[in-house]
Amino acid sequence: MLNKTCGDLELQRLIIGALSRANCQVSSVGKGNPMLTNASWGMIVTSALIIWKGLMCITGSESPVVVVLSGSMEPGFKRGDILFLHMGKDPIRAGEIVVFNVDGREIPIVHRVIKVHERQDTGEVDVLTKGDNNYGDDRLLYAQGQQWLQRHHIMGRAVG
16 A cells, blocks of 8 residues: 655656556557456556555655655755655765655655754764755744654655
């Protein structure tokens, strides 16, 4: 089952668009033979899901592709830009652009890391983010009482 993240929703839109454009071709191939038409549709959907899951494994991100939904990262990223994500084991550094989920919100956010705080006792890293086009940091976007993001909030780093 696909997670309902921004990238998943965009992929679903792309798949639906491709499927509707391919409808005439698939219908003409299986004209008069509904089993052939259904098999063709099944192959298209299965191929899309295999590609998506493969990208998840390669990139290490639960959502390897996301779409920028707001102008908070302008001028670097505009609304509608497509970002590819990667989530390696390297420590997150200030200046990197990350995509993160906030507890209680379904839509991920694309912003830049402005501060990194490493806990001396555990070695865990907390980060603070900010949209390039925003005046203040993202603490108002985080869950109530939350001051930092932990690694489990980060879906991936923007690549490219």
